[in-house]
Amino acid sequence: MSEREKLKRQVFEAVEAYCSAAHDFSFDSTAPIVRLHEPTFSADEINAALDCMLTTQVTMGTKVKVFEKSFCAPFGHRNGVMSNSGSSANLLAIAALANPDARDALRPGDEVIVPALSWSTTVWPLVQLGLVPVIVDVDPKTLNIETNALERAIGPKTRGVMIVHVYGNPCDMDAISTICDNHELVLIEDCCEALGASFGGSPVGAFGRFGTFSFYFSHHMTTLEGGITIAQGADDAELMRILRAHGWIREVEDQEHWRRRYPNIHPRFLFVNLGYNLRATELQGAMGMVQLPKLDGYVSARRTSAQWLLDRLERHAELLQLQSETAGGYHSWFGFPITVSSNAPFDVDDITTALNKKGIETRPIICGNIARQPGLQMYPHRVYGDLTHSDAVMARGFSFGNHQDIDRVASAYIADAIDEFVEAL
Ligand SMILES: Cc1ncc(COP(=O)(O)O)c(C=O)c1O
Numbered sequence: 015m016s017e018r019e020k021l022k023r024q025v026f027e028a029v030e031a032y033c034s035a036a037h038d039f040s041f042d043s044t045a046p047i048v049r050l051h052e053p054t055f056s057a058d059e060i061n062a063a064l065d066c067m068l069t070t071q072v073t074m075g076t077k078v079k080v081f082e083k084s085f086c087a088p089f090g091h092r093n094g095v096m097s098n099s100g101s102s103a104n105l106l107a108i109a110a111l112a113n114p115d116a117r118d119a120l121r122p123g124d125e126v127i128v129p130a131l132s133w134s135t136t137v138w139p140l141v142q143l144g145l146v147p148v149i150v151d152v153d154p155k156t157l158n159i160e161t162n163a164l165e166r167a168i169g170p171k172t173r174g175v176m177i178v179h180v181y182g183n184p185c186d187m188d189a190i191s192t193i194c195d196n197h198e199l200v201l202i203e204d205c206c207e208a209l210g211a212s213f214g215g216s217p218v219g220a221f222g223r224f225g226t227f228s229f230y231f232s233h234h235m236t237t238l239e240g241g242i243t244i245a246q247g248a249d250d251a252e253l254m255r256i257l258r259a260h261g262w263i264r265e266v267e268d269q270e271h272w273r274r275r276y277p278n279i280h281p282r283f284l285f286v287n288l289g290y291n292l293r294a295t296e297l298q299g300a301m302g303m304v305q306l307p308k309l310d311g312y313v314s315a316r317r318t319s320a321q322w323l324l325d326r327l328e329r330h331a332e333l334l335q336l337q338s339e340t341a342g343g344y345h346s347w348f349g350f351p352i353t354v355s356s357n358a359p360f361d362v363d364d365i366t367t368a369l370n371k372k373g374i375e376t377r378p379i380i381c382g383n384i385a386r387q388p389g390l391q392m393y394p395h396r397v398y399g400d401l402t403h404s405d406a407v408m409a410r411g412f413s414f415g416n417h418q419d420i421d422r423v424a425s426a427y428i429a430d431a432i433d434e435f436v437e438a439l
Pocket of ligand 1 (some may be wrong): 102104133136178193205207229240
């Protein structure tokens with residue numbers, strides 16, 4: 015072993031020793047805290063990232079490519095484009111769809127239907143690309159887009175549907191795929207909360223022309239920040255590789271195609287489209303490769319704790335509405351969302367204050383009803399219907415953590431805290 019390798023080994027061993035001393039995120043009933051999230055990474059991921067730093071191979075390269083291919087394997091193709099966040103993954107999908115070089119490109123003024131209960135950057139890329147979001151209500155049980163309302167909201171300018179698998183609960187992909195086929199609408203799946211989820215045995219993200227995922231710190235697996243857009247078409251993936259990095263051909267798979275087309279411009283600095291800089295780093299690719307094999311285990315831990323809580327909290331069904339897994343779906347439980355019933359003798363602040371006092375962190379569900387957020391009021395959009403259910407989620411919804419470190423003792427602690435709150439009413 016070379017001197018350099020020996021030194022590296024020492025660094026790695028020091029990291030391992032540090033992490034085994036410092037990284038215990040399991041629930042401690044003597045000082046109970048249930049965080050919204052606990053880290054999914056430790057020494058292996060840190061060392062994978064450190065290795066990039068030590069070798070100075072830090073900018074996007076082989077490790078990102080290997081991660082993209084590994085991530086795509088369950089989707090049956092190789093068209094994954096990693097970027098620096100789930101928001102960038104959404105931006106890349108929409109920017110590719112609305113690019114003049116795209117197959118059947120969307121045009122400014124075209125409408126894309128989105129659920130009211132979504133994240134801001136589900137909707138902003140549509141606005142940024144001159145498209146018009148059409149906001150549709152959600153089903154109060156699954157919290158996903160209401161498919162009858164979706165179909166009724168289609169108008170003469172509607173060209174696409176961008177769905178969100180809310181908190182990892184797969185949308186009804188039979189109904190949505192049929193609607194999209196019947197009305198010739200392009201489908202984009204925002205799966206940023208739904209890593210590891212599937213419908214009818216197929217992973218979410220495999221149904222749409224594009225599927226997007228986030229690897230933000232608090233998600234099912236992480237590259238700290240990070241995201242990926244997967245595409246059914248190799249042409250869409252090539253276009254996203256260009257848009258991701260300056261409009262440059264540097265990252266495309268088929269370099270020859272562009273060189274032949276523009277023989278008079280230096281091929282190393284050939285810019286064939288507009289572009290952003292949304293690149294991931296090599297550190298993120300390296301971390302992703304370590305995290306990916308752990309994903310199924312994390313998701314199954316989340317499913318176990320969610321199922322236990324669903325059963326345990328059923329006794330409060332008149333006061334607290336829980337999320338139902340979509341029939342035929344495999345939910346990956348990003349968190350545990352609850353909506354306080356309209357006839358409950360308390361409001362959402364009462365219950366979240368009580369839980370917070372017991373060390374149980376809470377938060378609103380996604381960004382509530384996006385149609386009510388001030389940011390959207392400045393830009394063209396259309397609202398379909400009265401959005402009653404999304405308003406209810408915004409006014410009376412909350413969630414707490416349902417991460418991989420919530421064990422039975424932690425789940426019982428949460429359930430007991432809720433019982434205690436209800437009994438004291
Ligand atoms: C539905 C949805 N879309 C997009 C995003 C954006 O992902 P990121 O935070 O990685 O930018 C999030 C964030 O959690 C999300 O919940």
